Amino acid sequence: MTDLVRVYVPATVPMLADLRAKGRLGDEATAAHAVTPALREWYAEGDEEELEYVAFTRAAQGALRLLRQDAEAPRRRVVVSADVPASALVREDVELGSSTVRLPEPVQLSQVASIHVDGTSVAEEIAAAADVVEEALAGDPDAQFTVDGAEDHELEWYAVTELDELL
Numbered sequence: 421m422t423d424l425v426r427v428y429v430p431a432t433v434p435m436l437a438d439l440r441a442k443g444r445l446g447d448e449a450t451a452a453h454a455v456t457p458a459l460r461e462w463y464a465e466g467d468e469e470e471l472e473y474v475a476f477t478r479a480a481q482g483a484l485r486l487l488r489q490d491a492e493a494p495r496r497r498v499v500v501s502a503d504v505p506a507s508a509l510v511r512e513d514v515e516l517g518s519s520t521v522r523l524p525e526p527v528q529l530s531q532v533a534s535i536h537v538d539g540t541s542v543a544e545e546i547a548a549a550a551d552v553v554e555e556a557l558a559g560d561p562d563a564q565f566t567v568d569g570a571e572d573h574e575l576e577w578y579a580v581t582e583l584d585e586l587l
Contacts, residue, residue, distance in 0.1 A: 423506040424503040425454055425455075425504060425506045425509055426455075426502070426503055427453065427454045427501070427502050427503075427504055427509070427523065427527075428454065428475050428476045428499050428501055429445060429450060429501075429523075429527055430451070430481075430483040430485070430486055430498070431483060431486065431498040431499065431500050432483065432486050432490055432493040432494075433493055433494045433496055433587070434490065434493050435486075435498065436498060436535065436537075436583065436586060437587055439500070439583070440529075440584065440587060443528065443529045443530075444526040444527060444528050445500055445502075445527040445529075446526040446527065447526060449522055449525070450523040450525070451520065451521075452479065452502075452527075453475040453479040453519040453520060453521065454475050454509065454521045455468070455471040455475055456519055456520075457511075458514055458515065458517060458518045458519075459474060459517060459518065459519045461516060462516045463517070476499060476501075476536075477571065478519050480497050480499050480536075480571065480575060481553065481567070481571070483499060484497060484549055484553040484567065484570065485553055485554070487546070487547075487550035488551065488553055494543065495538075495546045495550060496538040496539075496546060497537070497538045497546060497570075498535065498536065498537050498575075499535075500527065500534075500536075502527045502531040503531055504527065504531055508524065509522075509523065510522040529580070532580050534578065534579060535577075535578045535579075535580065535583065536575035536576065536577055537576055537578060537586060538576070542570070542573045545569055545570050545573065546573075548569075548570070549570030552566050
């Protein structure tokens with residue numbers, strides 16, 4: 421039996437369409453977030469659920485960065501939760517607190533556990549946050565306020581079987 425690790429992959433709605441059409445997310449190595457040893461050490465008092473939430477939240481922020489790069493994508497953050505073999509994870513960075521991992525191959529549709537997407541009602545706030553996410557990461561307090569406002573909205577949960585309805 422292979423040990424599986426839950427990863428959270430930042431995505432966009434067009435990337436979900438590709439997932440449905442091709443049966444995989446991405447065409448090459450995939451950046452994701454997971455509960456890593458560095459995250460566990462940094463947040464030692466956190467239980468497993470809290471650590472998973474940190475990794476998930478960072479993936480949602482990664483989705484904001486993808487939206488900034490794709491002006492045509494609907495302004496909705498997407499996080500794809502998938503279970504991949506632990507042996508497939510490459511820790512991207514060992515900085516204390518990091519949750520970043522790289523998957524050497526695309527995530528297969530069969531590995532997807534669930535899909536999380538912003539509701540359409542928050543598109544305006546998500547658009548504003550996507551526009552300033554890089555500035556927020558660089559330390560701009562006004563930009564951080566805008567991103568924090570977007571992060572106040574929980575993503576909606578969808579089963580993999582609802583992918584067609586989502587699109």
